Every structure is written in structure tokens, then in C-alpha cells.
Amino acid sequence: MRLGAVMAAVLSFAIEGCATDAGRVCRPGELAATIETLYFGTGRKGADPVASEEWREFMSQVVTPRFPQGLTWWKAQGQWRNDAGVIERERAYVLQVVHPDAESVEPAIRDVAKRYREKFDQESVLRVSSPTCLSFLKSTLGSHE
Numbered sequence: 001m002r003l004g005a006v007m008a009a010v011l012s013f014a015i016e017g018c019a020t021d022a023g024r025v026c027r028p029g030e031l032a033a034t035i036e037t038l039y040f041g042t043g044r045k046g047a048d049p050v051a052s053e054e055w056r057e058f059m060s061q062v063v064t065p066r067f068p069q070g071l072t073w074w075k076a077q078g079q080w081r082n083d084a085g086v087i088e089r090e091r092a093y094v095l096q097v098v099h100p101d102a103e104s105v106e107p108a109i110r111d112v113a114k115r116y117r118e119k120f121d122q123e124s125v126l127r128v129s130s131p132t133c134l135s136f137l138k139s140t141l142g143s144h145e
Contacts (some may be wrong), residue, residue, distance in 0.1 A: 014121070015044075027133065034098070036097060036098075036127065037096045037127070038127050040055075041092050066112060072095075073091070074094050
């Protein structure tokens with residue numbers, strides 16, 4: 001997946017977010033966390049795009065064991081302008097993992113991206129990390145909140 005233009009757009013938002021993150025304060029009951037969003041292109045040179053079955057197998061064998069606490073993924077459509085100025089379009093998968101701030105997640109994120117690039121002949125995987133606060137809002141039976 002060629003992500004030069006997409007990365008430039010995302011980076012402009014990320015840089016703006018970084019400037020305001022220093023003052024992040026989570027409310028009582030919330031935990032400082034990070035949202036990791038990875039974008040996996042499906043186009044392959046000289047081969048069929050990554051099939052749904054291949055993605056599910058990758059999720060089962062590579063991603064889920066590294067993030068058993070939970071994750072979300074969805075299908076997407078992406079586009080970018082290539083070096084020749086032509087708009088390229090392809091299907092993609094987006095993976096999102098929300099985790100408490102911890103450096104122990106870094107190797108898992110990098111390993112998932114590396115394995116996808118190698119397995120599906122990809123140039124890159126786009127990664128967006130965003131600071132956030134997390135909490136679980138649980139229902140209480142009989143509550144009228």
C-alpha cells in the first residue's frame with residue numbers, strides 16, 4: 001500500500017493533536033490510554049488482492065494472540081495520489097486497539113505490521129497512535145440514568 005499522501009494528511013492532524021496532548025487529564029474513573037489504528041492495504045503487484053479469508057486467517061493466527069484483551073477491525077476503502085499524480089484506490093482493513101499506556105504493546109504492534117507486509121507483499125502499513133482516556137460504562141439493571 002502506497003501511503004505517502006495519506007500519511008501526509010494524517011500527520012498534519014497528528015501533529016496538531018500532539019501540540020495539545022501535554023495537558024491531557026483523564027476524568028475520575030478513566031485511565032490514560034492509547035488508540036492504535038493500523039491501515040492494511042489489500043492490493044498486491046502481480047497478484048490478486050488480499051482475500052477476506054486470508055485476512056481472517058491473519059487475524060486469527062497473528063493479531064488475536066497479540067491482543068487477546070480485545071480489538072476492533074473493519075473493511076474500508078482507501079485512496080492516495082501516486083508518484084505519477086494518479087489517484088490510486090484499493091480496499092483496506094482497519095485494525096484498532098485501545099490499550100492502557102504501556103511500552104509493552106510496541107513490539108506487538110510492530111510485529112503485526114511486519115508480518116502483514118511480509119505475508120502480503122506490502123510496502124507499508126499506516127499506523128496512527130492517539131492519546132485518549134478510557135473507561136467502561138456499564139449498565140445497572142433497574143437504573144434510570
